[in-house]
Amino acid sequence: xxxxxxxxxxxxxxxxxxxxxxxxxxxxxxxxxxxxxxxxxxxxxxxxxxxxxxxxxxxxxxxxxxxxxxxxxxxxxxxxxxxxxxxxxxxxxxxxxxxxxxxxxxxxxxxxxxxxxxxxxxxxxxxxxxxxxxxxxxxxxxxxxxxxxxxxxxxxxxxxxxxxxxxxxxxxxxxxxxxxxxxxxxxxxxxxxxxxxxxxxxxxxxxxxxxxxxxxxxxxxxxxxxxxxxxxxxxxxxxxxxxxxxxxxxxxxxxxxxxxxxxxxxxxxxxxxxxxxxxxxxxxxxxxxxxxxxxxxxxxxxxxxxxxxxxxxxxxxxxxxxxxxxxxxxxxxxxxxxxxxxxxx
Amino acid sequence: xxxxxxxxxxxxxxxxxxxxxxxxxxxxxxxxxxxxxxxxxxxxxxxxxxxxxxxxxxxxxxxxxxxxxxxxxxxxxxxxxxx
Numbered sequence: 001x002x003x004x005x006x007x008x009x010x011x012x013x014x015x016x017x018x019x020x021x022x023x024x025x026x027x028x029x030x031x032x033x034x035x036x037x038x039x040x041x042x043x044x045x046x047x048x049x050x051x052x053x054x055x056x057x058x059x060x061x062x063x064x065x066x067x068x069x070x071x072x073x074x075x076x077x078x079x080x081x082x083x084x085x086x087x088x089x090x091x092x093x094x095x096x097x098x099x100x101x102x103x104x105x106x107x108x109x110x111x112x113x114x115x116x117x118x119x120x121x122x123x124x125x126x127x128x129x130x131x132x133x134x135x136x137x138x139x140x141x142x143x144x145x146x147x148x149x150x151x152x153x154x155x156x157x158x159x160x161x162x163x164x165x166x167x168x169x170x171x172x173x174x175x176x177x178x179x180x181x182x183x184x185x186x187x188x189x190x191x192x193x194x195x196x197x198x199x200x201x202x203x204x205x206x207x208x209x210x211x212x213x214x215x216x217x218x219x220x221x222x223x224x225x226x227x228x229x230x231x232x233x234x235x236x237x238x239x240x241x242x243x244x245x246x247x248x249x250x251x252x253x254x255x256x257x258x259x260x261x262x263x264x265x266x267x268x269x270x271x272x273x274x275x276x277x278x279x280x281x282x283x284x285x286x287x288x289x290x291x292x293x294x295x296x297x298x299x300x301x302x303x304x305x306x307x308x309x310x311x312x313x314x315x316x317x318x319x320x321x322x323x324x325x326x327x328x329x330x331x332x333x334x335x336x337x338x339x340x341x342x343x344x345x
Numbered sequence: 346x347x348x349x350x351x352x353x354x355x356x357x358x359x360x361x362x363x364x365x366x367x368x369x370x371x372x373x374x375x376x377x378x379x380x381x382x383x384x385x386x387x388x389x390x391x392x393x394x395x396x397x398x399x400x401x402x403x404x405x406x407x408x409x410x411x412x413x414x415x416x417x418x419x420x421x422x423x424x425x426x427x428x
Contacts, residue, residue: 073390074406114390121366123385343366
């Protein structure tokens with residue numbers, strides 16, 4: 001990404017809560033500002049220290065911050081001086097254009113939702129995750145909801161389909177994203193009553209390419225560009241993928257060490273496996289994005305290293321530049337997929 | 346800030362009509378947020394924060410949890426600001 005391309009977008013970064021510490025955050029920020037992205041960094045004084053000497057970074061000292069061990073919505077309201085609340089307010093005030101955080105997911109979602117507000121007609125914002133699909137070319141598969149809403153209505157699932165489709169078009173460059181609904185069978189009557197109702201509504205919806213139900217085994221099979229589900233199922237699916245990938249990687253490593261011939265095979269495979277590991281590295285996708293708001297909010301991985309931080313900032317910048325929020329609002333309105341329209345139908 | 350109860354009522358009705366996409370004529374003092382308007386906790390949080398910002402008041406979590414109807418919200422705000 002050239003400096004010229006990124007000029008003009010400022011990202012509000014909450015530096016608190018990153019598991020790998022402020023030095024890793026600083027390294028990621030340094031890489032992002034080298035692309036020409038401006039960063040306003042929010043945090044406690046000691047966490048901002050490594051960022052002070054970086055050109056293109058403005059630091060804003062916060063008096064407080066919010067961790068993972070509290071009820072997010074109430075805490076965001078009770079701590080107006082917390083770093084994530086200040087970062088969200090910065091975007092709402094127009095001083096910056098996207099929130100990025102590698103800290104508490106819940107606090108980021110609450111602060112972003114309260115400060116930026118939901119898009120007109122959106123009932124529930126959803127967390128969209130770009131699944132790192134191994135092998136092949138093309139954009140990642142977008143899974144939503146990744147955990148923002150453990151319980152949903154059919155109306156929400158329909159809106160998630162539109163939100164994901166608009167994001168996929170605007171940010172990932174997929175011209176006509178295929179939208180699938182996660183269920184326990186391909187037939188339209190398979191699933192919970194909510195899923196069956198959502199299937200019927202999506203099948204008759206205009207403005208998106210709904211391909212029907214997809215199953216868990218299809219998550220990494222490029223069957224769909226967007227996969228829609230509730231936040232409970234989505235989060236379980238995501239963690240299952242992560243855990244399975246780790247277990248398989250460990251098993252391969254152990255098998256490769258089980259004898260001299262295996263070790264030789266392992267050595268020969270090492271370059272290919274290294275490339276695969278790189279494809280599956282969550283740091284490459286830049287984290288999750290909260291869709292359905294009137295602004296851009298990115299939730300980085302808690303364990304993000306410098307690359308993850310840099311890519312989360314770049315994702316925020318890219319989402320702003322591609323006018324994803326505006327294009328999402330237009331799609332929802334044009335397709336009659338706003339809350340009022342869907343309720344009336 | 347001198348604000349009449351009627352003005353607060355109008356503010357609440359306009360906010361709810363816009364955010365929930367329901368006709369403003371369907372919202373009266375006795376309207377219940379959850380049962381009649383299908384509003385959820387996020388909708389109520391946003392209403393409370395809108396009222397806090399507009400009228401410079403503070404609503405605690407406990408107070409917010411007791412707001413069940415449009416009248417409850419309007420009465421709460423009216424009691425916090427001088428008439």
